Amino acid sequence: MATKRTLTEIKKNVEFLVGEKVKLRANKGRKKVSVKEGIIEKAYPNIFVVCIDGGYNTVRRVSYSYSDILTETVEIIRSSNDSDMQVS
Numbered sequence: 628m629a630t631k632r633t634l635t636e637i638k639k640n641v642e643f644l645v646g647e648k649v650k651l652r653a654n655k656g657r658k659k660v661s662v663k664e665g666i667i668e669k670a671y672p673n674i675f676v677v678c679i680d681g682g683y684n685t686v687r688r689v690s691y692s693y694s695d696i697l698t699e700t701v702e703i704i705r706s707s708n709d710s711d712m713q714v715s
Contacts, residue, residue: 652702
């Protein structure tokens with residue numbers, strides 16, 4: 628069972644990654660999975676914002692809640708020295 632401590636740990640892990648390039652894997656339902664690369668721009672008390680380069684000189688900002696990570700709807704994969712690390 629998820630506790631408040633678990634969400635606090637997830638929030639601290641995401642705050643640690645602010646400013647770093649990450650790969651996001653988001654479950655969009657009905658067997659649809661979206662994989663995007665972006666930079667975690669800001670971590671707020673209930674959500675975090677990821678800045679995604681959309682190509683053609685466009686920037687897109689997407690926000691997710693920490694409970695999305697807890698329920699495994701969103702997965703953050705950080706590349707560090709050519710080895711992937713999963714944040715949960």
